[in-house]
Amino acid sequence: MAGTYSTTSGWLITLTRAMETCGLDVDSCLSDANIDRAWVKDPEKRICLDAFSRLIKLCNDRLTERNFSVILGRSLHPGMFHVLGYSMMTSSTLNDAFKLIVTYQKILTDACRFEIDEGRDSVCLSLAVQQYDMTNRSAMDREVVESFLSVIIGFTRSLIHDKFNLSKLELSFEHPENNTEYLQSFFDCEIEFGCEKTQIVFDRRYLHEPLSVANPVVNLAHKSVLNEFLSRVERHDLTYLIKHEIYKSLALGAPSQQEIAKNLCMSTRNLQRKLFEQGTNYKEILEKTRYSLAMNYMQQAHLSFCEISYLLGFSNVGNFNRAFKRWTGKSPGTYRKTLAESNN
Template sequence: MSGSNTETPGDDISLREEALQPTTIGSYTVAIARALDASGVDSKRIFLAMGIPLDVSTDPMTRLPAATMTRLYRACVDVTNNPYFGLTVARHIHLTHLHALGYSLAASGTLMDFCRRLERYFRLVSQVAKVSLTQTDEHVLMRFDHLLELSSETEDAFFGFLIRTMRLIYKQEFKPVRVELRRPMPHEGATPYETLFRAPVLFGQASSLLVFDRADLMQALSGSCPELAQVNDNIIISYLARLDKSDVITGVTQKIIEFLPDGDCTRDKVASALFMSPTTLQLKLSQRGTSFQQLLDDTRKELACSYLSQASRPVTEITFLLGFSDTSNFTRAFKRWTGLSPTDFRQQG
């Protein structure tokens, strides 16, 4: 593969098309390399054959196209002769491979917080699927809608990693109620999946789905650190703004967080910071089904709940950080958002 320097126009076009595809965080390949080595295969040889760098940076801006990941996984399954290679990779993915999102997940107050962070910030890890949460009285459903065709191993590795991580930060006995996978069941059977998930596993489904017991997800986690989670959430948003340069919602949210403590977070100021007129900004937001005021409220509410979970922060400081002129204004807004006063919300937590 590397012995020839001749390239056809078709090769150039396919490479350009691949570069425009949704991407995945590059550090994910560290886990794949470790899984290959653990399987007795020289990962360096495989990575060189695939044209993938051996020393992938942990910078979340180092990305690999989805098609590259699919080709890599196909090669890994071939050389290991292991149809469950994705489940093997799951054992080697570490929270630190997810950069700031990994630290934020580890510091979550509950598994529900953990799931909500994945819903909000999954794009930092990968742009190949969209995560959405829905709740019933008894269950929480985490759905992954695929935005393009993925390799089966990608689905296996991430779901395996999620469940193993949840057990690590909550309790080893934790298990989902049900797992649904888009991938077909391997010819060799479902036993490795049932062993890992300790739950019924359905294959060939319309989307990837994890169903959890709601009561499990509401339990406080021993490693909870709201301050650390908040710091890393802000880092994630800054990276997403760089990653999604064309995404006006991410850009506006980042500027709102930046300007709130100054008490001067207006639509005009945010528009100017994003090098567009207020009218253009409002038009772009309306095309996405939202408005500046809606984003301002949503961001303030999310930050307020996070700050109030940090016991060391007084309400007066939170009022200032959110850009309110006095605590009575903040209290009225918070009651409108949650139905509770800041003090009641803090006591309830």
């Protein structure tokens, strides 16, 4: 993994709110953590996670109850996640909102990985923290993990009017020496320490809870901005850069590996080597990109199969039909019919 991890500058919106609520000197705290308050006005800014951790720890140490992490969960503003927060707000269901966290998690941070595991009765949203290569030190301290979880839960409760109750909170770190009543008070569920994973567990019925300000049209516009924003956050991510180049070229036909390498100012050989090191190849990325786009286009009833075939860069609709059956086991016609029936 990278030697330095980062998080979005949007945190500063909520951090300054929380510090003011606690009566802390905002400028002094930010200065001591080597963070510039002006960064809150720069949505493209990334804050070094070590500096972010210092700030959380510094604020926590200045409070008698050492509960700054959950105060953040009560002070949040959707703008802290920038367009991701607003996109979550306009999602149709909580399931759609959580999927956005997983898909666009690097906008929040590259220091952990979010995953959703849906069971028959319950759902787990887990947070797997990265480690620094040379030292194996966790990229996120306990206070930072608590802060991320508190903000996600606080935001979720705001989306469904505080009806979101957790079944359990599992934390991978050991029980801290200081009092943890603040965690119990905020999360209001059974809490276990020293677990294999850090995750929140909740009733599956919440997944399909309709959100109060759901707006499909606005949400679609937000996703377009999200993709552009993510492309800037992930300049270092080769797989994402390749996908971005494929998106731009597909309507003119599937771009070759040589064309993509040229657009990225790389030799084809170097591109192949780097992808091999990541355990993938260009053909696989092209296939997955086409599949993902196809699933999106198939839900847009106004698009004909001929139009979808063109948008995916296939030379004719027959090639699209064969590819779609390979992906799903169904013809496009059968798949769309099943989709229409499930929506009625």
